[in-house]
Amino acid sequence: MPAKRAADAQPAGMTAHESVYRTLRERILIGGFAPGMAVTLRGLADTLGVSVMPVRDAVRRLIAERALMMQDNRRVLVPEMTRSKFNQVVFARQSMEPELAARALPSMTASDIKALQAIDQSIDRAMSKGDVEGYMRGNFQFHFAIYKLARNDMLLGLVESVWLQFGPFMRVAYGRYDTSKLEDFHQAALKAMRSGDEAGLRAAIAADIGQGMSFIGDEVLAHAEAGGKGARTHAYVPARAAS
Amino acid sequence: MPAKRAADAQPAGMTAHESVYRTLRERILIGGFAPGMAVTLRGLADTLGVSVMPVRDAVRRLIAERALMMQDNRRVLVPEMTRSKFNQVVFARQSMEPELAARALPSMTASDIKALQAIDQSIDRAMSKGDVEGYMRGNFQFHFAIYKLARNDMLLGLVESVWLQFGPFMRVAYGRYDTSKLEDFHQAALKAMRSGDEAGLRAAIAADIGQGMSFIGDEVLAHAEAGGKGARTHAYVPARAAS
DNA sequence: GCGACCCCATTGTGATCACAAAATTCGCGA
DNA sequence: TCGCGAATTTTGTGATCACAATGGGGTCGC
Incomplete structure (x- = not known):
């Protein structure tokens, strides 16, 4: 073999x-x-x-x-990101993800919330260690653990497709800048879940997306566009290029 | 060769x-x-x-x-349709398609609207002839000719994915019942386009989706669920099974 | 007459090879 | 030293074959 x-x-x-x-x-x-x-x-x-x-x-x-x-x-x-495509990603996420979270809320149990808390803590740990990969993995798990509870496979599939399209780009942003500056909207989301506050949960998810994306967009897109759009070199090297 | x-x-x-x-x-x-x-x-x-x-x-x-x-x-x-999946389709369509139409409106030219009118007329012709295939093709063209103008490839892709998922099911519905009973919301949409009425366009698209889908859902799903969910036979035979 | 069992046709999966197009490299010439 | 062109390598595409698993059909036994 x-x-x-x-x-x-x-x-x-x-x-x-x-x-x-x-x-x-x-x-x-x-x-x-x-x-x-x-x-x-x-x-x-x-x-x-x-x-x-x-x-x-x-x-x-x-x-x-x-x-x-x-x-x-x-x-x-791997596709490049453009300003236009970026705006489309933000809009798509804002349209679907708060809705998915809201729909997940009714069927959310105490143990579900506990699991989400554990994921959020692992995100904090990764952040404090500067572990970008761990941060991104945790962030993905946190969001999709919520969305899965909505039991809406179609919307879930659409959201997954969107995430796949900005994954590489997000790494560029988080690899270049310190993630610890980010305000933690996950806590706000968890609080809303515990109290069954649908509007609050929607708002927290929307804020989380808005912050993360505007952070990424402002920094990296401005950088990319300023640096010339033609065949630029990428300072960032993938984690395990040929290991 | x-x-x-x-x-x-x-x-x-x-x-x-x-x-x-x-x-x-x-x-x-x-x-x-x-x-x-x-x-x-x-x-x-x-x-x-x-x-x-x-x-x-x-x-x-x-x-x-x-x-x-x-x-x-x-x-x-080919996937079957379930009540749950059907509701997800409706919601996804209602979330995205009126939005896409609204975004297409500003860049819509007179010739665009003329082309849409031509498509709508071909739909009428197909309907009067009882040509289900022509009707469905025209309906698809009408909607996506609008959505393409929004220049939002991401949302467009998501909507296409949704259409692919209820296409076979729609045929079952339209093949079984007379499409001429349907009210024509395309005319309302065209009128809104000509006057640049965004809210009106959104409403027309939403109404078109709502009518078409509730029509399909009520009739066919009720039929399917009443007829037993296990391995039922399909009265409908594909157009060109082995031609 | 009916049911269980076995055999074979059919299915998707994966490997390997041939091929054309594209990119890269190399070398020749100015 | 630089530019241009030809040869070579590398790329995805598609065809064909082998294989294991599944399903259906036929036959044998009760």
């Missing part, structure tokens, strides 16, 4: 394609790929220790979800 | 996969597949006159877009 590196530990019954997909998806959400970075099927296949077929399937799936894009040359790369 | 049946006429530079994808997607949006109907890679490949690889790519893409689904058996089939 050939030695596989990542994408291992298939929970029995998972196809290679599924395993590769989850690995890549996780990496995108955590910001493991830099915007503008090119990915190749054979390159990923070598890295993950599988043949090109499962990688091909996974990459096509991610392209369908807009997490990756294919340009006319048929070259696959 | 082997004789191809459908998916022909590749506009030069289109891959076989892309061609197959568009063919299948069109067919789904028009309701060419019945909910619950199983599709096989080799079957589609034979029908379309291509090998299984492009079909495999296209089907996986449609699965990623939730237009098709793969059950645990790894069998691919």
